[in-house]
Amino acid sequence: MEGEVMVDFEWYRSFIAIYKHSSVSEAARTRIMTQPAMSQHLASLEARVGEQLFFRTSRKLVPTERGKQLYAHVAPHIEALDERTMELKHNLSPLRNTIRIGTTPELFAEIVMASLSQMEWNIVSYFGDTEQLLELLKEERVDVILTPRKFVTPGIEYVRLMQESFVVVAPYETVVPEFTHLKDMESWLSEQRWISYGLELPIIRRYWKEMFKKGPLINPTHVIPSMPLILKAIEEGVGISLLPVHMLKDQETTKPRWKLVFEHMTIHNDLLIGIKSKQKHVLVINDFIKCLCEHHKNHSNDSKELVGIGATNEYARLIIDSYERLTGRMLLDEKAMPGNEFNQLYHAPVVVLSHGPEADPILNYSNLAAQELWEMDWSAFMGTPSRWTTEALDREERDGLFRAVDEHGYVDNYTGIRISSTGRRFYVEQATVWNLIDERGVKHGQAAAFREYRYI
DSSP states (O other), X not given: OTTXXXXXXXXXXXXXXXXXXXXXXXXXXXTTOOHHHHHHHHHHHHHHHTSOOEEEOSSOEEEXXXXXXXXXXXXXXXXXXXXXXXXXXXTSBTTBOEEEXXXXXXXXXXXXXXXXXXXXXXXXXXXXXXXXXHHHHHTTSOSEEEESOOOOOTTEEEEEEEEEEEEEEEETXXXXXOOSSHHHHHHHHHTSOBEESSTTOTTHHHHHHHXXXXXXXXXXXXXXXXXXXXXXXXXXXSOBEEEEHHHHHHHOOSSOSEEEESTTOOEEEEEEXXXXXXXXXXXXXXXXXXXXXXXXXXXXXXXTTOOSTTSSHHHHHHHHHHHHHHHSSOSSSSOOOTTOHHHHHHTOSSEEEEEOSSSSOBEEEEOHHHHHHHTOOHHHHTTOBGGXXXXXXXXHHHHHHHHHHHHHSEEEEEEEEEEOTTSOEEEEEEEEEEEEEOTTSOEEEEEEEESEEEEO
């Protein structure tokens, strides 16, 4: 009929999303749209159909009988159309496979862009926040996501790519008093003007929990959802924030405009690759994940110039496998990916170090968490007698621990005092110490791992 408005297929996609989530706002989030735009799609479709499609209750939207009828009629066709569209995207080139990536713009620039020219795949990228990325993966609109946050979701698995270290950064002119007590540090930090990545205080909340054992009682002065722009704001004297150390290394200049605050107090966050469980054996996806992990390992400042018996996937696998065989537990949060064991263990949030089978044991492995705690880099750890990590008065107790491990295979819940290279003393709490025994029963030394410690 003349003047009749044609139906936009996007109206149907929005209708289906609202039907599935019983909410306009949730549907808008999953489709990466604004809520007004989603509401307009629904209003336009209801006007075209001539009937109301949902009842609006105080808690959710409930489909009317006409809404149910429309959904049953159009959903299979729209889903089939989406499947055909995805097939086309997977065949952009007859000679190259396509990988659909969901990530943040920052992670794309940091992780994907750096290796894009060497990739053997066509890349289709989707940007969003962590929750939007999860929805893209759940709805199979992407093959993998790169995310700094892990959601416990049925059917979704994660592979650890790397670990970021975060530290407090302030304008260069900031005067930071000398403190001897954590309580005073926390009080001073709480009084500062904070810039946050989000209203829910991402990473800042983690920092408070780990450093001060409680939540932060602060309201951000500004919310800027971009790490590079937060650094720009700090340089302009706007406030302080938590930023990843690797980004600061890239930004160092001869005339600094920012400074580190309590730089020994760093926290760590994993960057993860998320995939659908049913896709984890798909060859092209596995190859892509291995490519990202290998590229990061080869170009990471942390993993360059590492030499010695411990600097191999084989040795990392020995540490991981012997722990799991003896204790029946997993050492890492995720199963180590074949060919990526060293990278995952080296960047793990758990402190791990090991020594060889010598009469006076020599350290031969330390991950980044151990290096930070003992204030020694890889080269300083390698070849150092294991006894030097303990004060002289505590070495007899330490030797008794190793004898118990020899006898029983492993010891759990160990607590003891250790000392860093600069003389900082700390309690190791609930540590596990175990024998490094390969599948043939050959002993290669001992390892220790723990997550809890506190400075004395």
